[in-house]
Amino acid sequence: MNSRHFQRPQAHWDWRAAGNFICGGAGAALALVATLCAPAALFLPLVLTGMALVGLGLFFVWLEIGRPLRAANVIVHLRTSWMSREALAAIALFLLGAGLVAGLRSPAWAIALTAAAFLYCQARLLGAARGIPTWRHPLTVPLLLVTGLTEGLGLYWLLAAWAHPPLVQALPLAALLLARALLWRLWRVRLGSDAAPQALRAIDANAPVVRWAGIALPLAGLALATLTASAPAFQATLLALAGLLATAAGWSLKFTLVTRTGYQHGFSLPRMPVRGVARNAPVKE
Template structure:
């Protein structure tokens, strides 16, 4: 029995859950690149902004909990729950980030690693949802990780382009944009045999924005910034706009993924049992 037409949209995770993935992914990506790529004067502001976004995302999750005072129970199931691992990674990230902000420069790499671990754990939360085809697909987790890194680099340029960081750092930004676009296209093609028609329509509805505003336009702006490097103010404006577009389209994708494509798969009954009729032996 084909179950694609039996799928229904889940209603448990709403804009608050998508806010966690939006803010947490972008914030951890910003911490990652802020710790590794920012000039010395920008490390603390960018890491602080990234931690603020991660905290805002966790606050959205807290709003969604039916009994907020029992939020500490999230740490109980570290062996089986990616949400518990995300919470533990967040604690480590905030501790290391606080030390970095306090002036302990040796925490640059540990803070970046903690941000990457947090981003991975968050992506695995959706990948573990076996009943939702668009979430459980094997490409969903790497796509979310790549989207978070792209958003982080986008925020890096949006907030830090005015400090004139080396323009060579725009090269990994362009590579992330291309990788996100290609993986997103492959993910959509592979979903064709599993996801429900409404979920595919939701994905297709944002495809033009992802293609033009999330890929083509930022790449064109990066190219223009490279040609106008002799005018620092103009180059910074172009880089900041590219970062804004890359981040905004990533947020649109995550909101759509969580709230509009999360159709639960129905049961599959290849043979309907009938009382009083003997079961035939398999051929």
Template sequence: MKSRHLQRIQPHWDWRAAANFVCGGAGAGLVIVTLLCALDRPEARGLLALGLALVALGLFAVWLELGRPLRAANVLLHLKGSWMSREALAALLLFPLGFAVLLRVHWAIAPAVVAAAAFLYCQVRILGSAMAIPAWREPWTRPLLMATGITEGLGLFWLVGAWTQPSPALAVVLAILLIVRWLLWRVWRERLQRTDGAALALRALEPAGRFLQWLGALVPSVLALVAASTALPPFASAVLLATAGALAAITGGRFKFDLITRAGFHHGIVLPRMPVRGVPRTAA
């Protein structure tokens, strides 16, 4: 069989689908970070509520994209073979567990972390299932988007929480996550460069890639490490941490938005002959 590159981008997912990955991934990451690292902080309940609201906003954007919105519940009928169905189930579990944590039900903390992680994992598997789109099906897309969601969540955490109780240890964690995300992006890009039919996607992602490299890795990681120094006054540390957090969230969202809306180029396959029922298959 011979392959060809179709000079067209997928027409089905627009900004509404991208909003689910941008808001939902960051929201799930914020829920995970808050439940694991910040439940003892004064702004913990607000951060958790913000994370749940972002997940809901992303799902609402997808609902707007449906041709028949009133049939949205049918997505739960395909749990066996659809990562979208599993994402919806994870969300249905996440919201009541998250609200239970908001009401100080302590046993719900661990299940809520699992539900948020499952939601984020289902999102990255949705893209991996798009076998006709090289930029989405690349196996390294999964760890890259998982790291992006967690990094965005910690970035949003510091954007809000830097003003109340700076934590040098979590500031260092943010810097580490930013570097890890950048390294995963480099590996992903290098593998994509060797993938047949991915040239157009790489070209479309160049601006977001440069944005992710400099404003999404180098600058905010330096800011976070400087803010972790105890020599700075609290307000200066808060400004640096909040700036680093904002850059971490914005650059991750920009990359995911461009990945969905600008890099979804099809890689078509030309069949040498169409299969016919009852006719034995011959060697190509």
């Protein structure tokens, strides 16, 4: 008996959980990107913007907790919980941000490391949901990681395009757009035998957003931007729009993944257990 016909939607994670993945992943990736390639004048604003997005994502999670005053207990399960590790990475990131605001020189490598750790823990958090085929799939974690990095670079270009950073910095965004599209396609194809039909329909309904806003239009904008060096304002507009589309497509993908594909895997009994009969006893036809 095929267990996929006995799946039901999970009832614990809603738009608030999606908000954590949307804001937290993009914010951590923006902080990471800012430490790697932001101009000196934009480093602090971009890093703090990324941290603010991480904080907003965690605020959404706090709204979802049944007993908000016990939120601090999330940190006590570091050995077994990716949520605890995510929270610890967020605390470290906020402490480094507070140091920057206070005028201390927090090392860029420490900010990059904690931001990358937060992004990784968040992706593993969804991948650890063993009862939900679309979340536990081996490609879900790399898909979320690449999506988060794409969002970070997209936000970087959206916010920094008018500062005219070197155009060569657009190459990683183009590469990540292609990588995300490839991973999304492989993930969708390999889900076919396990995921609930309702989940597959939700993924397919979001497919035009992934294809157009997630790859075709931003790549076209990046290509056109390389031909408009003589019009800096127009070039910056194209780069900012490409970043906006790349980010919006990632947010749409995450919202669909968290809120519309979380169908729990059912179970099947190849034969009913009978009291007093050994487990490996032959079955009479």
